[in-house]
Amino acid sequence: MNRFYVTTPIYYVNAEPHLGHAYTTIVGDALTRWHRLLGEDVKYLTGTDEHGLKIQQAAAAAGMEPQAFTDAIAPKFAALWGRLNIANDDFIRTTEARHKAAVVELLQRCYDAGDIELDTFAGKYCVACEEYYADDELLDGDRCPIHQRPVEYFEEENYFFRLSRFEDRLLDWYARHPTAMIPEHRGNEALGLIKSGLRDFSISRTSLEWGIRLPWDAGHVAYVWFDALTNYLAAVGFGDGTDGYRERWPVDYHLIGKDIVRQHCVYWPAMLMSAGVDLPKGWAIGGWLLSDGDKISKSSGNAVDPLDLINDVGLDGFRYYVLADTTYGNDGDFTYGGLVSRYNADLANNLGNLAARVATVVAKKCDGLGTAPDPDSALAAHAASAYTETAAQWDVVQPSRALDATWSLIRATNGHLEANEPWKAEPGPAVDLVIGDALEALRIVAVLCSPAMPDIAQTVWERIGMTGDVADQRLPAAAEWGQYTAGATVTKGDALFPRIRA
C-alpha cells in the first residue's frame, strides 16, 4: 500500500489560532482525505511550536510557567481543528519527549558531521526586546523600532550551522528534483534565495532558557530552526533509537506558506543533508489567505473573525469556499461577499438544487426508488473526464482546480436533465435512464467532493440511497460509470445549502 505523509507548519502558540492557520490546515485535510480515497496509508501531521523567547516572555507576562502557558494555548489549536473537522492523524507539540529526542538526535548528527561549530554572533541588541536587529531595521541606525531607544552592540558565543557549505549541494539536488517545490513559481523563489548566497546561521543561545539544550553543551539552548523544523521527523519516530521513521520518511509534502520558504526549502534540506537523512519529496507552497485584503494576524485586529462565518454557511460551506476560491500558491482574499457568492452559486444553486430536483422527480416518476443509469449515457464521458481532471489537480495540490473539475460534472448533469426533461415524460424506461444518470452523477460527485466537504458528501450519499460511508469508497474504481444501486430509496430532505439572500 502506498504511504502518504503530509504536514502543516507547526503553529506558534503565542497567538490564538486564526484564519491563516485554518487555511493551510484545511488544505492539508482535504489533500489527505483525497489520498485516503486513493487507498493510500495516510499520515497527516500538524502541531504547535511552543519554545522560544516569545513564549517565555508571554508566559512570564501571564504569571505562568512556560509549560503551563503552552498547555493552555495548544488545546485551542486542537479544538479549532476539531471544529473544522480536520482529520489529522497526529498532533505534535515541541514540548513533548518524542520531539526533544528527535531534536537531540538531529543536532548530534549535524554536530558529528562537523557542520555545527562554535562561533561568535555579533549584532545590535535591544535590551528591552531582548532581540537582535539588523541595521536596516533600526531607526536612525541605532534605535530599536519598537522601543525607540538605542540598541547596544553585543557579542555572544553561539553554535552555527554551516549553511554556506550546502549551496552547491542544494542546487544540485533541486536540479535533479525539479518538481519538488510546487507551484513552480514559488520554487523559483527558493532557488533564487540559494543562488544569491547562503550564510551560516546560529542555532543556539546561551541567554535562552525555554527550549531544548544542546546535547554536547548544556550551556546552550537550541534556537528556533533545529527545534521547530525537526517536528516533522519527530512525529514519525526519528530519534527513538531505531530506523523505524523510514517507514514514513521522506515526507510527501510539507505544506508551507510563502513566508517560510527560506527556512523550509533551504535551511531544512541542508540540515537533513548534513544529518544524512533523506530529503522531503515535496513542498507545496501556498500564499496567504487575506481577509478583505489585510493579512490576518492578531496585530491587524480584523473586526470580524472569518471563522465565525461558519455559522452562516455551515462548516462544509466554509471549507468549500476556502478551498475553491483560492488558487493554492497565490494569495487569496476572504470576503463576505465572495463567500456568499460562492455558496449560492456553487453549493445552493448547482449542487444543492441538483440534489433536490432529482429527488423530486424520483418521487414523482419513480415511486421514490432510484433507477439504474444508462451504460452508454452521454454523461458517462463527462464523469470520466471530470474524474481525470479532478485527480490530476489534487495530485499537484490545486484544490480550487480540482473542485472546479468536479463541479463541471454537476453542471453537465443539470444540462443533461434539461436536455431530456424527465419531468415532462410519462414514467417508464426512458425516464428511468435519465434519472439513473443523474443519480449516478451525484454518486460520483459525492465521492469526488468528499475531501472538501466530508459531511455534505455523506449526506448526499445517503439521500440517493447509497449505504455505508462515502469515505470508504476507493478511487479510481468508485468513479467508474454505472455503479449506482437501482432500487435504493431516494430521500429529498431539507435543502443541503439554503440559499443566502444577499
Place this chain on the structure above:
RNA sequence: GGCGGCGUAGCUCAGUUGGUCAGAGCAUCCGGCUCAUAAUCGGAAGGUCGUCGGUUCAAGUCCGACCGCCGCUACCA
C-alpha cells in the same frame, strides 16, 4: 538598493515547451423551461492579453526597457 513574484473580459482566474490561445466560472443582458433552493438550460455582450520596443513567417507565450502592486532581504513563526 539587491533578489524574486504578479499585472489576460466588471470580478476570480485557465492559458506546461511560441502557430484555432484569445478561454472558464461568477456577475450583466436576451430568450426558453417550470422537476428544483426566484433555482436550471440556451444565447449574447465583454479583453489592443500592464506600457513601449525587439527576435520570428508567427508572441499573453521568448528578449530588453519602463509603469503599477506585492514578497523576501537572513536567525519572527
